Amino acid sequence: SRSINLAVIPGDGIGQEVVAEGLKVLSAVLPQDVKLETKEYDFGARRYHATGETLTDGDLEQLRRHDVILLGAIGDPSVPSGVLERGFLLKLRFAFDHHVNLRPSKLLPGVATPLAGQPEIDFVVVREGTEGPYTGNGGTIRKGTEHEVATEVSVNTAFGVERVVRDAFARAQARPRKKLTLVHKNNVLTFAGHLWTNVFNRVAEEFPEVTTDYIHVDAATIYLVTDPGRFDVIVTDNLFGDIITDLAAAVSGGIGVAASGNINPGREFPSMFEPVHGSAPDIAGQGKADPTATVLSVALLLRHLGYDAEADRIDAAVAADLTERVGKPARSTSEIGDALAVRVAG
Amino acid sequence: SRSINLAVIPGDGIGQEVVAEGLKVLSAVLPQDVKLETKEYDFGARRYHATGETLTDGDLEQLRRHDVILLGAIGDPSVPSGVLERGFLLKLRFAFDHHVNLRPSKLLPGVATPLAGQPEIDFVVVREGTEGPYTGNGGTIRKGTEHEVATEVSVNTAFGVERVVRDAFARAQARPRKKLTLVHKNNVLTFAGHLWTNVFNRVAEEFPEVTTDYIHVDAATIYLVTDPGRFDVIVTDNLFGDIITDLAAAVSGGIGVAASGNINPGREFPSMFEPVHGSAPDIAGQGKADPTATVLSVALLLRHLGYDAEADRIDAAVAADLTERVGKPARSTSEIGDALAVRVAG
Numbered sequence: 001s002r003s004i005n006l007a008v009i010p011g012d013g014i015g016q017e018v019v020a021e022g023l024k025v026l027s028a029v030l031p032q033d034v035k036l037e038t039k040e041y042d043f044g045a046r047r048y049h050a051t052g053e054t055l056t057d058g059d060l061e062q063l064r065r066h067d068v069i070l071l072g073a074i075g076d077p078s079v080p081s082g083v084l085e086r087g088f089l090l091k092l093r094f095a096f097d098h099h100v101n102l103r104p105s106k107l108l109p110g111v112a113t114p115l116a117g118q119p120e121i122d123f124v125v126v127r128e129g130t131e132g133p134y135t136g137n138g139g140t141i142r143k144g145t146e147h148e149v150a151t152e153v154s155v156n157t158a159f160g161v162e163r164v165v166r167d168a169f170a171r172a173q174a175r176p177r178k179k180l181t182l183v184h185k186n187n188v189l190t191f192a193g194h195l196w197t198n199v200f201n202r203v204a205e206e207f208p209e210v211t212t213d214y215i216h217v218d219a220a221t222i223y224l225v226t227d228p229g230r231f232d233v234i235v236t237d238n239l240f241g242d243i244i245t246d247l248a249a250a251v252s253g254g255i256g257v258a259a260s261g262n263i264n265p266g267r268e269f270p271s272m273f274e275p276v277h278g279s280a281p282d283i284a285g286q287g288k289a290d291p292t293a294t295v296l297s298v299a300l301l302l303r304h305l306g307y308d309a310e311a312d313r314i315d316a317a318v319a320a321d322l323t324e325r326v327g328k329p330a331r332s333t334s335e336i337g338d339a340l341a342v343r344v345a346g
Numbered sequence: 347s348r349s350i351n352l353a354v355i356p357g358d359g360i361g362q363e364v365v366a367e368g369l370k371v372l373s374a375v376l377p378q379d380v381k382l383e384t385k386e387y388d389f390g391a392r393r394y395h396a397t398g399e400t401l402t403d404g405d406l407e408q409l410r411r412h413d414v415i416l417l418g419a420i421g422d423p424s425v426p427s428g429v430l431e432r433g434f435l436l437k438l439r440f441a442f443d444h445h446v447n448l449r450p451s452k453l454l455p456g457v458a459t460p461l462a463g464q465p466e467i468d469f470v471v472v473r474e475g476t477e478g479p480y481t482g483n484g485g486t487i488r489k490g491t492e493h494e495v496a497t498e499v500s501v502n503t504a505f506g507v508e509r510v511v512r513d514a515f516a517r518a519q520a521r522p523r524k525k526l527t528l529v530h531k532n533n534v535l536t537f538a539g540h541l542w543t544n545v546f547n548r549v550a551e552e553f554p555e556v557t558t559d560y561i562h563v564d565a566a567t568i569y570l571v572t573d574p575g576r577f578d579v580i581v582t583d584n585l586f587g588d589i590i591t592d593l594a595a596a597v598s599g600g601i602g603v604a605a606s607g608n609i610n611p612g613r614e615f616p617s618m619f620e621p622v623h624g625s626a627p628d629i630a631g632q633g634k635a636d637p638t639a640t641v642l643s644v645a646l647l648l649r650h651l652g653y654d655a656e657a658d659r660i661d662a663a664v665a666a667d668l669t670e671r672v673g674k675p676a677r678s679t680s681e682i683g684d685a686l687a688v689r690v691a692g
């Protein structure tokens with residue numbers, strides 16, 4: 001009999017609330033024969049204040065035993081910028097080699113977009129997750145003086161670029177339009193840019209059916225607002241991916257519906273799924289947060305584990321729910337979760 | 347009597363056409379007593395193919411003798427990516443210490459924006475121009491092999507950050523809303539991020555009237571499409587500035603009207619003014635390019651030299667011209683230039 005051994009990290013702020021709804025929908029969609037085991041972990045600001053710890057080796061060892069991880073949100077204004085980001089979120093991505101950061105953008109019917117004319121948007125960003133400017137390489141000398149120098153080193157390897165580029169080609173190959181766009185800044189960042197471009201062109205030969213193109217990251221932000229329909233799959237570096245996926249989320253319905261996966265495709269380590277939004281402390285505990293992004297992250301989680309039919313049911317339920325929202329009064333976090341749970345079970 | 351000794355670099359593609367109109371408007375707006383001397387320089391793809399040169403020490407020595415530089419566009423698909431960017435554009439910015447890269451974004455009445463609801467947009471980005479990931483620091487080992495490693499080093503100094511931050515505060519102070527936003531990614535790029543944040547907070551004390559805030563670059567792209575009215579002046583690093591100013595141009599009327607200045611505020615070296623758009627080889631030589639961005643760059647140039655009244659006249663002429671365009675058939679490059687020249691002279 002099948003089973004899913006899930007680590008649950010509600011985290012800070014609205015994380016608690018949205019994860020509860022994600023689990024509700026997960027339980028509702030899973031077939032009877034799939035045994036769902038969950039274990040909750042207390043990470044984030046509360047734990048940091050209580051113990052000074054963000055993510056210990058022991059924590060990593062425990063998390064490693066799970067098949068997969070669902071995260072709500074980590075972050076609170078009471079913790080200095082960078083502490084939880086570097087000490088928890090990025091540490092986990094690096095420790096579990098989450099080199100494919102998957103962020104789909106689809107503008108669903110009835111969903112508001114800041115763009116005029118309700119354009120068609122349906123693309124996926126494959127963001128590299130373990131290299132680039134995110135490695136923490138760099139340093140500071142003469143800190144706090146007028147002679148301070150601070151460096152940040154973007155580290156890019158053929159190994160790291162090739163595996164994420166190949167993953168992106170495979171995803172493009174599996175989609176109807178079969179189009180892959182490399183986003184970089186190879187006219188300025190020529191060392192990393194040439195590596196990315198050369199690897200991309202080499203791997204392209206293995207995927208003759210996939211149409212390819214290249215766009216500089218600055219120009220990509222223009223297309224994302226003037227012609228987002230041109231994108232099918234995008235592959236890009238860690239930092240560029242961070243930037244353009246927030247923009248992509250904004251144009252395709254907002255971070256309330258943006259899901260993401262931090263994926264280790266070979267499954268040597270558990271992958272982690274989370275909404276793109278943060279902990280939103282200003283609305284925490286009020287039942288106002290939209291759990292849709294978390295529920296869509298659960299769909300990505302299921303797809304990663306091979307439960308495609310169940311993931312499809314969630315996607316369909318969300319699409320239907322979003323369409324029916326139009327013109328209706330706002331519902332609470334749990335009302336939305338309940339409605340989605342009913343739909344996926346039905 | 348007053349004089350302007352201008353270096354003109356038409357460059358590639360539509361550069362020639364738009365610069366001609368920029369000069370037309372400049373001549374028309376200048377008072378009789380100002381002597382305008384211009385010298386044209388041949389840089390870009392043609393020169394590169396003919397001589398292999400992009401910008402020599404001798405070129406720099408000649409350019410240095412001018413008060414100011416007007417550039418059309420540099421770049422052509424026949425030249426490998428990076429050659430003209432690093433060999434000309436960036437070389438000039440670094441050689442002439444253009445540390446303030448000024449990019450205003452104003453959505454003028456009648457101008458189309460991809461955003462729904464025609465929001466109010468009127469902000470200025472002060473992008474650092476001589477540091478960050480643009481220094482060319484970095485390298486490649488084992489090039490072309492499966493063991494290739496490529497690095498890009500972002501170099502940030504207290505000296506470099508402080509001067510651009512101070513410039514941005516002064517600009518914010520001079521505007522009605524007096525608001526300055528720092529855009530960075532200090533939760534991930536903690537070395538450079540802390541330097542920027544600390545310098546920003548320190549200089550803020552000298553400008554008590556200026557309201558300040560901080561936004562991560564990824565979140566900034568969201569605000570630029572959902573609430574661009576929140577920005578007044580933005581100060582940011584070289585690469586983040588590159589990315590968000592293209593997005594800013596897109597939402598505030600497109601790169602057809604986006605102007606920029608590469609400024610050396612102390613005037614030790616000539617500053618350079620240029621449209622944000624590129625050489626657009628696909629429409630070059632057809633009289634289709636909109637010279638408005640170049641004309642607005644001429645206004646920035648005049649403001650830099652202290653000709654504020656003349657700069658205001660150009661801005662007003664462009665605003666009137668854009669409003670009157672609505673619903674009319676497209677005009678040629680020179681028709682638009684003629685119309686603007688008539689307006690500023692009138």
Ligand SMILES: CC(C)[C@H](C(=O)O)[C@@H](O)C(=O)O
Pocket residue numbers: 085086089090242533534564
């Ligand atoms: C919180 C931060 C570390 C993170 C990132 O920069 O990757 C976030 O912006 C994201 O996109 O998941």
Ligand SMILES: CC(C)[C@H](C(=O)O)[C@@H](O)C(=O)O
Pocket residue numbers: 187188218431432435436588
């Ligand atoms: C062409 C390129 C070198 C340049 C840059 O990256 O600065 C351009 O994108 C710009 O914004 O002026």
